[in-house]
Amino acid sequence: MHYAGADKESLYTKPVEKLNEQLKPLKQLKEELADFDRAFDKHIKQRIADDQELAGEFGL
Numbered sequence: 001m002h003y004a005g006a007d008k009e010s011l012y013t014k015p016v017e018k019l020n021e022q023l024k025p026l027k028q029l030k031e032e033l034a035d036f037d038r039a040f041d042k043h044i045k046q047r048i049a050d051d052q053e054l055a056g057e058f059g060l
Helices: 008-057
Strands: none
Touching: none
16 A cells, blocks of 8 residues: 555545535534524424413413
């Protein structure tokens, strides 16, 4: 392998670094979706609480 110019750097380190670099946008999207999910869940729970309070005021 060494004779052919292959070493750990060219066979493992560089491809892994390149893959990690390509995965950065996906990791960012995952974080953004998780943030959106938490915010959406919070608003849905608040809406349910508001609707239950309103229903209680009308005796439903």
